[in-house]
Amino acid sequence: MDGTLLNERMTVPPENAAAIQAAAEKGIQFIVATGRSYTEAKPLMEQVGIKTPMITMNGAEVFDENGEIISTVTIRKQVARKIFHILREQGIYFEIMTMNGTCSDSKMKRIQNVASLLVDLKTTDSFKIAVSLASARLELMAINYVSSYDVILDDPNEFILKIIAFSPENQALLAPVAEKLNALGNLAITASSASNLEINHIDAQKGAALATYADKLGIPMSQVMAIGDNLNDRSMLEAASVSFAMGNATPEIKKVARYLTDTNINHGVGQAIERAIRENLS
Structure with missing residues (x-):
């Protein structure tokens, strides 16, 4: 879309x-x-x-x-833990998409990354305006904010469908991270912009x-x-x-x-x- x-x-x-x-x-x-x-x-x-x-x-x-x-x-929980570890090692912010919605552990970083996406999509050339647009947009979206993603990993009723990682300020980080993720096996590593990685099960x-x-x-x-x-x-x-x-x-x-x-x-x-x-x- x-x-x-x-x-x-x-x-x-x-x-x-x-x-x-x-x-x-x-x-x-x-x-x-x-x-x-x-x-x-x-x-x-x-x-x-x-x-x-x-x-x-x-x-x-x-x-x-x-x-x-x-x-x-879905992505198995034990695999998700390994993915989280790789992303955290590089200081990369990421979000989890579950059957109950999208989860974030930082409202500020979510706004910043949505703003970067809006700039990439030519919605505006101004990052400052993009931040305002992102803030307004996120008010209309159902986002689940959690203190730690361990809450999702430890909940047997939560199923992880996709993980999306963002690195708009250092896109060069993404290629080596993608290699490490691919080495885990049975994952599909793609992207929807130059500043993100989208991680799914290989069959998704x-x-x-x-x-x-x-x-x-x-x-x-x-x-x-x-x-x-x-x-x-x-x-x-x-x-x-x-x-x-x-x-x-x-x-x-x-x-x-x-x-x-x-x-x-x-x-x-x-x-x-x-x-x-x-x-x-x-």
């Missing part, structure tokens, strides 16, 4: 919504695949009157159009979730199209027969995708959908 379906104001532009609805009228199924949680993603689609299935937290959870959970893939990836959902609908991957902008979209772009990179996508994603569309600011998703239908891409 961020950097793809959403514009710089973090809303679905009318051009994208119109293209999705036009595709639906032709019998084309649309599905959101995002690193966000369901509670963060659903309201954005409701604002434009679109009811759709969702792959959330990079594939850790999949929901049908009625909000019913189809599948869940957008591509695998998309293929499973398409199979459930009886749709072969040769008839599936995907659009993305960052590393957490790579598995999905590789799995789909028709793949579009956003104009604002990372160089790696532009190499992976078969086609290129406009930026998220210029409603590139809507343009890609219209082109795919017009040219009958396959």
Whole structure:
């Protein structure tokens, strides 16, 4: 969603919504695949009157159009402890996404990192303004603040779906940390911006979730199209027969995708959908 379906104001532009609805009228199924949680993603689609299935937290959870959970893939607690240790060693702030919502152990750091994301997404060029926007946005979001993540690790009723680590002030830290995390095995290490790492179980990836959902609908991957902008979209772009990179996508994603569309600011998703239908891409 961020950097793809959403514009710089973090809303679905009318051009994208119109293209999705036009595709639906032709019998084309649309599905959101995002690193966000369901509670963060659903309201954005409701604002434009679109009811759709969702792959959330990079594939850790999949929901049908009625909000019913189809599948869940968690990170084992003993693995999570090792992940926490690696991140803490480097002084990297991180958040945990569970079945009960997103958890943070520092409101100040959360605001700072959301502000950095807003600057990355071109919502504003001013970090000071971004901090104000982030503070206002977080007031509307259900965030669980905890004194220690051990509370979650020790609770048998809490299940960890995704861990997201932030290092906007020292992005060079992320590559060696990603190597250490990969060495743990059975993890998918991706990113949704240059300043973060997204950590999931190896089976919780957008591509695998998309293929499973398409199979459930009886749709072969040769008839599936995907659009993305960052590393957490790579598995999905590789799995789909028709793949579009956003104009604002990372160089790696532009190499992976078969086609290129406009930026998220210029409603590139809507343009890609219209082109795919017009040219009958396959």
